[in-house]
Amino acid sequence: MSKEVLRTEHVAKSFGAVTALEDVSIHLSKGEVLGLLGDNGAGKSTLMKILTGFHRPSGGKIYFEGIEIELKSVSHARSLGIEPVYQDLALVNGLNVYHNMFLQREIMYGGIFRILNDGAMRERAKKQLKEMGVHIPSVDVEIAKLSGGQRQAIAVARSVYANAKVLLLDEPTAAMGVKESTMILDLVRRLKEKGEVSIIIVAHNYAQIFDFCDRINLLQNGKITFDQRTKDTSVEQLTSLVVNEYRAARESIIRP
C-alpha cells in the first residue's frame, strides 16, 4: 500500500472509572478501506469519536500524514480532512437536504452578516448527489421525509463533498433493509474505486463489508486483537474468533 494517512499508537480512553479503550494502535494508508469489527461496547464508537476530535484520548498518540497531531475539536479534525459519518447521522430533521449537507460550512455571501447563498448550496448539493449516484426526490425536502438509506447516503455525500481524506463510517448500514444497505455499500465501493479517500468502516455485520475491505481489525474489550489483510483471512476465521469470544464470555459468567 502507498502513503500512510492515519496512525494511532497506544490510544487509551477512560470515562471516570470506565475504561473504554485500553490500547489501540491502528494504521490506514491512502485509498485503503479498513474494516473495524467488534461487539457492542468494544470501544468502536469511542475510537471513532477520538479520531473525529469529539473526545480527547486519555493516552497515546495520533499521527496524520506522518505528523503527530492533537485533535482539538471536530472542526479541527475536519479541517485536516478527517470526516465522520456518525451512527446518529448528525442530520437535523427540520432542515432540508442541502442545508444539512452544508451545515457548518455554508456557502455565504461576503460580509459580516453571514447571509446564506441558498442558490449556490442547492445547485452544488444537486451536482454532488448526482455525481455520487444518490437519488432523492429533491434537495429541498426536509431530511425527515427521506428513508434511512437516503439519509445515510446524504451523510456520506456531505463528508465526501468536504474533500475528506479519511472517511469514518460508523455502522453505515445499521437498522437498514437489504436494498438500502446495498445502496450505501455501492456508494462506498464507488468511493473506493476512485482511490482518493481512505475509509474506516465500523461494522457488526462483517460478512456484509468483508468483500470490499482491504484489511480487517478486530476490537475486543478496548484492544485490537486481530489485524489481517482481507485476502489472508476469511469470514469463517472471523466468525470463529467472535464465537470464541462469546464462549469465553459465557464461561466467565458461568464460572466467575
Add this chain to the structure above:
Amino acid sequence: MAKDVADSFSRPQDSPRRVEHRGLARRVGLSLLHSREASIAIAGIVLVVYFQTTAPAFLSPGNIANLAGYAATTAIIAAGEVMVLISGEVDLSVGQVYALSPFVMYYAHEAGVPFVLAILLGLMVASIVGIINGLLTVVLRIPSFIATLGTFYLINGFTLTISGGFPVQPKAGPTITTTFGGNAVSQSLWAIGIALVFQFVLRKMRWGLHTIATGGNLLGASEVGVKVGVIKVGNFILCSILGGLAGTLDAFRIGSIDPLAGGSEIMFMAIASAVIGGTLLTGGSGTIIGAFFGAIVLGILKDGFTLSGVSAYTFDMILGGAILITMLINVRLSLLRAAGGGQ
C-alpha cells in the same frame, strides 16, 4: 397520495371529477395548514370580522391604536422568545427585563447621560441578563426553565429595589419619544421591522440555520462542529435585548415606567404568541412571522372581548383553550409531516 387512493377505493360511487375536486380542496387545505403563518393570519381575519359585527367600535382608530400598541409589545418579545425556543430553551425572565431596562435608562438619564445613550445602556444591562441566563444554562447546565425562573425573581426584586416600587415618568423630547415607540404607529413599525429582521436572520442567515440545528439535533449539530453553546447564549442575549427594548418602547408610549409592569403576564403572552404561531417548545422549529401574527391574534382576542364586555376571567379561559387547541393541531400536523403526508 396513499390516502387519496384509499378514499376513492372505499367510495366507489364517487365520480372521478368529484374525487379530483375533493383532492384539490384537500391540497389547498393542507398547504394552508402547513403554512403556519397563513393559518394563523386567517384566524386573525376571522376574529376581526367577528368582533367588528359584535362591537362596531372595534375598527375605530382609537381602538386600533390601542390594540396595535399592545400587540406590538408582545410581538417584539415573542420574536426573541422564538429564537430561544427554537434553540431548545425557554426564557421566563424576559418579562422582568421588560421592566428593568427602562429603569436603567431612566436613572442613567437622571445622572446626566443623553437619552439615546441611556437607552443603549438599558439594553446593555438587558444583554448582561441574557449572558447570565445563557451561562447558567450552557455552562452550569441548569435547565433554562429553572435558570430563568431564578433570574425572573432576581430581576424583579432588583427593579423593585432600585425604584423603591414607585413608577417614574421619562422626560424625553418629542423626537426621542416619537422615535422610540411614543405612539402606536411608531411602536408598530418597530414590531414589524423586528419581525422582518429576525425572520431574515432565522431563514437566511447562518445564525438562524445554526439555531434550528442546535434545537433540532443538539448532539448532531455539535458533532458537525456547530458551536451550540454560543448559539444558545447568543439567543438568550437577543431575547433579553428585545425584552428590554419592548419595555423601553412601552415606557415612551405609556409615558410611565412601572416596576410592576411586564412580568409573567407579558412573558406568557409572548410564549403563547410563539406557540400559537407555530413554534415548538421542543426546539428545532418555529417562525417569527407566525409569532407576530400570534401576538396580533391574542391582541385581537383580548381587545375584542374587552369591547364586547367579556370579563378578563372569561378571556383567560378562551386563551387557555386557544393554546391547547393550537398545540393539538401542531402535534397532529407534525405527525402528518413525519408520515410524509405533506409534500
